[in-house]
Amino acid sequence: MLxxxxxxxxxxxxxxxxxxxxxxxxxxEQLIDIKYTVSAACDxxxxxxxCFSALILYRK
Incomplete structure (x- = not known):
């Protein structure tokens, strides 16, 4: 299962x-991919x- x-x-x-x-x-072996992004804004x-974000896709 992903x-x-x-x-x-x-x-x-x-x-x-x-x-x-x-x-x-x-x-x-469970790790498939890591996606990384950075966002910047002014208040x-x-x-x-x-904002530093990452999504990890893996097998369970």
């Missing part, structure tokens, strides 16, 4: 930690906001 896990963090190091923690729980005060 499954997905989605991770979304404000800081790239936090995303890295979450992904590494998840990957420890599955074998290399009304002009402060930049970042």
């Amino acid at each position: 499954k997905v896990a989605v991770f979304d963090e404000e800081h790239e190091k936090d995303l890295q930690t979450e992904i590494n923690s998840f990957l420890k729980g599955i074998s290399e 009304p005060d002009g402060e930049q906001l970042y």
Whole structure:
């Protein structure tokens, strides 16, 4: 069965930690793909906001 896990963090190091923690729980054979994206926007005060996201496709 195919499954997905989605991770979304404000800081790239936090995303890295979450992904590494998840990957420890599955074998290399279960891992199919990892998709990564970064989004940036400005809030009304002009402060930049970042969103670091990843989707992991794996076999259960």
